[in-house]
Amino acid sequence: xxxxxxxxxxxxxxxxxxxxxxxxxxxxxxxxxxxxxxxxxxxxxxxxxxxxxxxxxxxxxxxxxxxxxxxxxxxxxxxxxxxxxxxxxxxxxxxxxxxxxxxxxxxxxxxxxxxxxxxxxxxxxxxxxxxxxxxxxxxxxxxxxxxxxxxxxxxxxxxxxxxxxxxxxxxxxxxxxxxxx
Amino acid sequence: xxxxxxxxxxxxxxxxxxxxxxxxxxxxxxxxxxxxxxxxxxxxxxxxxxxxxxxxxxxxxxxxxxxxxxxxxxxxxxxxxxxxxxxxxxxxxxxxxxxxxxxxxxxxxxxxxxxxxxxxxxxxxxxxxxxxxxxxxxxxxxxxxxxxxxxxxxxxxxxxxxxxxxxxxxxxxxxxxxxxxxxxxxxxxxxxxxxxxxxxxxxxxxxxxxxxxxxxxxxxxxxxxxxxxxxxxxxxxxxxxxxxxxxxxxxxxxxxxxxxxxxxxxxxxxxxxxxxxxxxxxxxxxxxxxxxxxxxxxxxxxxxxxxxxxxxxxxxxxxxxxxxxxxxxxxxxxxxxxxxxxxxxxxxxxxxxxxxxxxxxxxxxxxxxxxxxxxxxxxxxxxxxxx
Numbered sequence: 001x002x003x004x005x006x007x008x009x010x011x012x013x014x015x016x017x018x019x020x021x022x023x024x025x026x027x028x029x030x031x032x033x034x035x036x037x038x039x040x041x042x043x044x045x046x047x048x049x050x051x052x053x054x055x056x057x058x059x060x061x062x063x064x065x066x067x068x069x070x071x072x073x074x075x076x077x078x079x080x081x082x083x084x085x086x087x088x089x090x091x092x093x094x095x096x097x098x099x100x101x102x103x104x105x106x107x108x109x110x111x112x113x114x115x116x117x118x119x120x121x122x123x124x125x126x127x128x129x130x131x132x133x134x135x136x137x138x139x140x141x142x143x144x145x146x147x148x149x150x151x152x153x154x155x156x157x158x159x160x161x162x163x164x165x166x167x168x169x170x171x172x173x174x175x176x177x178x179x180x181x
Numbered sequence: 182x183x184x185x186x187x188x189x190x191x192x193x194x195x196x197x198x199x200x201x202x203x204x205x206x207x208x209x210x211x212x213x214x215x216x217x218x219x220x221x222x223x224x225x226x227x228x229x230x231x232x233x234x235x236x237x238x239x240x241x242x243x244x245x246x247x248x249x250x251x252x253x254x255x256x257x258x259x260x261x262x263x264x265x266x267x268x269x270x271x272x273x274x275x276x277x278x279x280x281x282x283x284x285x286x287x288x289x290x291x292x293x294x295x296x297x298x299x300x301x302x303x304x305x306x307x308x309x310x311x312x313x314x315x316x317x318x319x320x321x322x323x324x325x326x327x328x329x330x331x332x333x334x335x336x337x338x339x340x341x342x343x344x345x346x347x348x349x350x351x352x353x354x355x356x357x358x359x360x361x362x363x364x365x366x367x368x369x370x371x372x373x374x375x376x377x378x379x380x381x382x383x384x385x386x387x388x389x390x391x392x393x394x395x396x397x398x399x400x401x402x403x404x405x406x407x408x409x410x411x412x413x414x415x416x417x418x419x420x421x422x423x424x425x426x427x428x429x430x431x432x433x434x435x436x437x438x439x440x441x442x443x444x445x446x447x448x449x450x451x452x453x454x455x456x457x458x459x460x461x462x463x464x465x466x467x468x469x470x471x472x473x474x475x476x477x478x479x480x481x482x483x484x485x486x487x488x489x490x491x492x493x494x495x496x497x498x499x500x501x502x503x504x505x506x507x508x509x510x511x512x513x514x515x516x517x518x519x520x521x522x523x524x525x526x527x528x529x530x531x532x533x534x535x536x537x538x539x540x541x542x543x544x545x546x547x548x549x550x551x552x553x554x555x556x557x558x559x560x561x562x563x564x565x566x567x568x
Contacts, residue, residue, distance in 0.1 A: 037310045039317075042301035045240035048292075050203025081250070083209045088216075088224050088253035 052080040055094070057168040063160055065097045067132055076132045100179060101129040101138070103154045108147040121147055127156060127176060143175035155179040184403030185277045186413035187528050187564070188284075189219025194361050195394035195513045195522070197294065204239070204292040208251040208395045212288065215397035216253070220409060221284065223253030227399075228282035230254035232261045233269035233289040233517045237302045240295070252288055252397070265289070266396065266521030267550040267560035271419045273400045283402050289518035290395035299391070306555055312428055324388065326428055326554045327467045328380025334469055335382060337433035337484075338476075342382055344487025346373035348468040349386050349510050351496055356511025358538035359526075364390055364511050373468075387468035392513025396521035398528075414528045417545075417563045418451070420444025424557030431557060435470070438477035438549055438559040445547075446479075449563040454479040459543040460502040460530065462523035464551040464559075466509045474549050475503055478561070497538065505530060505538050520550030520560055531566040544568070 026034070049057060052068060056079055059066040067078035072087035076095050083090050106125030112118050123142035128134040142150055143159060156176040166172040191214030193199075193207055202210075216223050223230075232248040241247060245261035248254065262269040266289035273285040296302060303323040307313040316323060334340060347370050356365030368386070376386040406413035422440035424431065442454075451457045461478060465471035472486035480501055481489050489495065495503035506512050506526035515522050527546035529535045544566050551559045 037314065039309060039313065041305055042298050043237060043240065043305070044297040045295050046297055047240065047295050048200045048203045050206050051201070052206075053203065082206055083251065085250035085253075085255045086224075088222070 050082070052082045052091075056080050057170075059096075060170065060172040061166045061168040063163065063166070063172075065099050065129065065158070067095045067097055067129075069093050069095050075136070078129055078132045078136055078138055095131065097129050097131040099129070099158045101127040101132075101156055101176075103142070103150065103152055103156055104128050104134060105152060106142060106150055108150070123147065123150060123175075125150075140170070140173060141175035142177065144177035144181050149178070182278045183280065184406075184415055185274045185400055186403060186406035186415045187398055187524075188401045188406045188409045188413055189215045189217075189221065189399030190397070190525055190528050191215025191218055192361065192396045192522075192525055193394050194363075195392040195515060196363055197390065197392055197513070199292070199294065199393040204290060204295075205247075205251040207292065207393070208288060208290050208397075211290070211395035211397045212252050212286075215286070215399050219399040219401075221399065223286065227253070227284050227286050228258065229273070229276050229285045230257060230259040231269045231272050231285065231287045232259070233264060233266045233287070233521070234261055235263050235517055237305060238291075238293060238296060238516055248288075252286060254286075258282075264558065265517050265519060265550045265552050265560060267419070267524065267548065267562055268421055268520070268558075270398065270400075270416070270521070270524065270562060271421055271560060273398075274416055274419050277400060277402050283405050285400045286397060287400065287521065288395065288397045289515075289521045291391070291393050291515040291518045293391045293514075293516050294393050303554060307428070308426065312555075322380065324383065324554060325380040327388075328383045329428070330431060331383050331467065331469045332381075333431075333433045334473055338487075339484050340469070340472060340487040342374060343370055344472065344491055345382075345387060345468045346370045346384070347487075347491055348465060348471045349373045351490065352465065352468075352471070352504055352508045352510035354511075355497060355505055355538065356507025358536070359505075359507050359512060360536070361394075362507040362512035363392060364513060365507055383467060383469075387510075389466045389509035389514040392515055394513070394515055394518060394522070396515075396518050396525050398521060398524065412532045412566060414531045415565050415567055417565050418445035418447065418449030419560070419562045420446075420448070421560040422558070426555075426557065428555050434483065435473045435477040435551070435559065437557045438474050438551065438561065441559045441561040442478050442547075442549070445561040445563050449565075451563060454547075455501070457545060458501070458547050458563075459545050460505065460527075460540055461547045461549065462504055462506060462508070462526045463549040464509060464519055464523065464553075465504065466514050466519075466551070466553050468510065470551065471503065471508065474551070474559075477559075478547060478549060497540065502540055505535065505540055514553070516553070519553075520548065523548035523550060524562060524564070527562075527564045531564055
């Protein structure tokens with residue numbers, strides 16, 4: 001028996017014409033005609049924060065930003081790790097940073113995870129903290145600043161949640177704002 | 182083609198829980214030990230790094246991006262094999278054999294204690310439109326697949342439930358001599374037979390308890406290996422094989438393991454495994470799997486492994502010791518690190534560094550891995566200490 005061309009499937013009686021290339025929701029009836037399975041994966045995890053990040057989170061709860069110094073390369077790593085990925089050796093000591101820094105890069109995000117337009121653009125970016133080398137991995141939100149004002153190199157400082165609201169999370173810092181505001 | 186040898190091994194102890202460290206810190210510990218053992222600096226001396234990991238076990242998508250830091254592999258050639266550690270080892274062997282690399286590092290770890298819905302993730306490994314709905318409809322534990330395989334294996338080979346239970350007794354006793362193994366204990370066949378049925382004929386004590394841990398191996402080309410260490414352990418052959426994923430298509434035999442062994446044996450020049458192999462480390466996440474895998478390795482005729490085990494052939498002082506480490510039942514189900522844990526024991530034994538459980542006069546050992554329910558993928562590696 002000769003095989004039917006593949007494209008035929010869309011035009012046969014069961015499925016009707018091909019779906020609108022512009023995209024539209026299938027009607028309940030159309031959906032019922034398409035054999036499919038809906039499943040919600042149940043995957044839950046409880047990740048250990050580890051030695052370095054546990055101490056870091058505890059520090060945030062107390063309003064402190066802690067880093068780990070590697071005497072091999074002299075860098076202070078923040079967020080901290082117990083080993084230096086460049087030197088491949090254990091890091092050596094805890095260092096408290098003042099929390100101030102400068103904007104390394106940023107983006108003004110106008111959409112949420114579902115690609116809906118958001119009313120207030122979300123300002124995200126990376127920060128070179130004073131006392132730590134550039135491009136160390138510190139990321140956060142920016143606030144009390146307009147998208148037009150925000151720029152690379154702008155000095156910023158953290159805005160903390162009140163002590164009683166801090167739980168040991170990176171969100172214990174609400175955002176970073178232009179310094180001295 | 183060039184020879185390939187293991188020149189360094191490192192691991193963490195295998196433990197039911199490791200809440201004190203995150204998986205990066207766990208891996209770092211094992212890696213530091215392996216590099217110290219090999220006498221190398223990963224930032225200078227390693228040409229390529231391989232991690233063996235699967236996103237769902239880790240809870241990260243695109244987990245391969247997270248692998249460099251804790252191995253010293255930042256800005257170096259690095260890739261991930263989504264599978265058991267021995268599959269990563271096979272990749273490493275090929276990279277060296279081809280001359281592309283001289284020194285390669287392979288890592289695999291388990292942080293499986295952090296996965297709270299293990300059974301549901303296993304279920305996601307079932308065919309999503311045909312097999313998984315059957316599991317979900319009645320919320321049946323996915324280990325029923327092991328029950329299916331065991332039932333058929335017993336039926337076709339005449340292996341008895343007592344023989345399977347004896348596997349557990351032997352493994353857990355061997356584990357008592359292995360400081361890495363958390364599940365060593367002394368028990369009787371009746372203890373095992375009397376443990377609650379899970380998926381009949383599979384009983385609770387016949388299922389390997391899971392464990393966290395990390396194993397790192399350093400491989401080098403033969404000429405470099407001889408310079409780096411006193412006792413390089415050569416990888417004489419490595420093979421791997423996958424069956425069709427249809428659960429209901431499997432037979433009583435572990436065909437994936439048999440074919441993987443044939444591939445490895447051909448490279449290693451092994452024509453009579455019983456004569457040429459001194460001991461074996463095989464995956465036994467379920468007790469009957471040890472027997473099935475020993476048969477797949479050609480170390481017993483089909484259906485004979487259980488009887489030979491009762492006769493003592495596979496015990497530590499038997500003719501052909503199997504799982505002196507305690508296997509998965511004694512050392513823990515290390516998920517994708519299972520194959521490297523088997524390989525680690527083979528290397529330690531061949532080096533003469535296995536401590537209280539050291540086997541006398543061993544020259545050639547074989548490691549066999551399996552990815553666990555519901556998979557039909559296995560790998561086999563043959564290791565030798567050359568005199």
